[in-house]
Every structure is written in C-alpha cells, then in structure tokens.
Amino acid sequence: MTLHGVLLALVFALFAAGGALAVFRAVRGPTILDRMIASDVLLTTTMLVLGAVMAVEGRDDLLPVLLVLAAGAAFATVAVARSVSKHDRQDPEGAGRDPLATVDDAQDALRSTRDQVDRLTPEDLDRDDLRPTGRDA
Amino acid sequence: MTIAADLLLLGAALLTFAAGLGLVRFRDALSRLHAGTKPQVLGLLLVLAAIAVGNGRWDLVPALIPVIGLQLVTVPVAAHMVARAAYRTGNYRDDLLTADELAPAIEAAGERESSGISDPS
Numbered sequence: 001m002t003l004h005g006v007l008l009a010l011v012f013a014l015f016a017a018g019g020a021l022a023v024f025r026a027v028r029g030p031t032i033l034d035r036m037i038a039s040d041v042l043l044t045t046t047m048l049v050l051g052a053v054m055a056v057e058g059r060d061d062l063l064p065v066l067l068v069l070a071a072g073a074a075f076a077t078v079a080v081a082r083s084v085s086k087h088d089r090q091d092p093e094g095a096g097r098d099p100l101a102t103v104d105d106a107q108d109a110l111r112s113t114r115d116q117v118d119r120l121t122p123e124d125l126d127r128d129d130l131r132p133t134g135r136d137a
Numbered sequence: 138m139t140i141a142a143d144l145l146l147l148g149a150a151l152l153t154f155a156a157g158l159g160l161v162r163f164r165d166a167l168s169r170l171h172a173g174t175k176p177q178v179l180g181l182l183l184v185l186a187a188i189a190v191g192n193g194r195w196d197l198v199p200a201l202i203p204v205i206g207l208q209l210v211t212v213p214v215a216a217h218m219v220a221r222a223a224y225r226t227g228n229y230r231d232d233l234l235t236a237d238e239l240a241p242a243i244e245a246a247g248e249r250e251s252s253g254i255s256d257p258s
Contacts, residue, residue: 007143014150018176021157025169033166033223040215041156041173048153048176051184052146055191063200070181070204074211081218084226 011052019045036080043073142191149183152176165230166223170216177212181205 019042026038047069054062152175159172185201223229224239231237 004139004143007140007147011143011146011150014147014154018150018153018155018157021154021161022173025157025160031166031226033219033226034160034169037166037169037173037219038160041153041160041176044156044177044180045153048149048180048184051181051188052149055142055146055184055187058192060188060192060194060197060200063197063204066204067207070207071211073208074215077215078218081215081222084222 008056012049015045015049015052019049032080032084036077040073040077043069047073139191142187145183145187145190149176149180149187152180152183156180165233167220167229168233170219170223174212174216178205178209181208 022038022041022045026035026042029035047066050062050066050069054060054066156173156176159175160169163169163172182205185205189195189197189201
C-alpha cells in the first residue's frame with residue numbers, strides 16, 4: 001500500500017468517526033440545541049467528504065453542491081434557535097431541562113396548563129391580564 | 138502533489154474527528170458549540186485548498202472562494218443564535234463559566250423594563 005493509500009484510508013476513517021460521533025450526540029440530545037449543533041457538524045462533515053472526493057478523484061462537478069450547502073446550511077439552525085429562545089425561560093428547579101426536548105415534557109406542560117384552567121374562577125376570567133392581547137397571547 | 142493534498146485532507150479529517158469527540162465528551166451546549174464550530178471554517182478551508190492542490194488547477198480557486206465566503210458569513214450567525222438560545226434557556230453550567238458578562242446586562246435591561254420604559258428587544 002502506498003503512502004497515498006494509507007493517508008486516504010486514515011482521512012476517510014476519521015471523517016466517518018467524526019460523523020458517527022455527531023450522530024451519537026444528535027440521538028442522545030439531551031436538548032434540542034445539542035441536537036442542532038450535532039446536525040450542523042454532520043452537515044459540515046458531509047461538505048468536507050464531498051470536497052475530499054473532489055480532491056481525490058480530480059473532479060469539479062460537485063462545486064455547486066458545496067456552494068449551496070455553504071449558503072443554506074445555517075438557516076435550519078437559526079430557525080430552531082429562534083423557536084427555542086422565544087420559548088419561556090426555564091424555571092430554576094428545572095434547569096437543564098428543555099421544554100421542547102421530549103414527549104414527557106410536553107405532556108407535563110399540557111397537564112399543568114389544564115390544571116391552571118381548571119382552577120380558574122369566574123372572577124379570574126374577567127381579569128384584564130387573562131384576555132388575549134394579540135401580542136404574547 | 139497528491140501527498141500535499143492528502144495532508145491537507147488529513148488536517149480537515151482530524152478537525153472533524155476532534156469536533157465529534159468534543160460533541161460527545163463536553164458537558165453543556167456552549168462548550169459543545171465551541172467544539173463543533175472548528176471544522177466548519179478551518180476544516181472547510183483545508184478541504185478547499187486540497188481540491189485546488191489535488192486537481193492542480195488555479196482556475197478552480199475563484200469558484201472555491203464563494204464557498205468559504207458564504208460559510209464565513211452564515212456559520213457565525215448560526216453559532217450566535219444557538220449560543221443565545223442556550224443562554225436564555227439556561228442550558229449551560231455555571232460552574233464551567235469563568236466569567237458571565239451577559240448577566241449584569243440582562244439585569245440592567247430588566248430594571249429598565251420594570252421602571253416603565255419599554256424593552257426594544
């Protein structure tokens with residue numbers, strides 16, 4: 001095996017390992033932000049592997065793919081980060097818990113909202129601050 | 138020439154592996170973000186250099202510059218948004234921070250808000 005072959009095997013093994021570790025973090029979470037960071041790394045790995053294939057095989061037809069990936073890759077991350085930061089801040093006792101992370105959390109939130117609705121009295125319903133205002137409603 | 142391109146690719150592959158390792162080993166979202174953003178700029182730069190060197194063509198360079206340029210514009214935006222969301226949802230560990238310069242600013246903004254001046258954010 002030539003030095004060229006050894007180096008290439010090492011390069012693609014490292015790319016594969018990096019991608020696999022990113023997938024592991026995306027699956028494990030624990031929060032949606034960790035998953036988005038991991039998916040970002042996975043996409044970067046994809047770009048780097050495409051570039052490596054271009055360099056090794058001496059082809060230039062994949063350049064538009066790289067261009068589009070570089071231009072559009074960040075938007076998914078920004079969109080998810082926006083939706084997280086709009087969410088209410090975490091209560092101190094639930095620190096480290098992500099409101100969007102799991103089905104269990106969503107069910108907890110639903111249950112606590114139902115409890116609050118059940119506890120409402122007619123006087124509560126007449127209060128101004130409970131009326132939807134359109135903003136922050 | 139091919140060995141030079143291979144070495145550039147090896148650098149990028151090492152960065153990618155380091156990012157994956159950092160994603161798995163680090164403890165909170167902010168430090169994972171730190172690990173994950175390394176191959177996005179330097180790794181891509183090395184791979185683009187490897188493309189030019191491996192093909193041995195200068196005429197590819199003008200086509201490669203927009204790729205790294207777009208990446209340099211979009212990646213900091215995404216990282217900034219994720220870090221902001223991580224901070225605001227408390228998804229970081231206080232004991233891993235050496236300095237928190239944002240907390241006093243948020244406190245000041247909160248005081249301004251409660252004193253009746255509307256918060257522009």
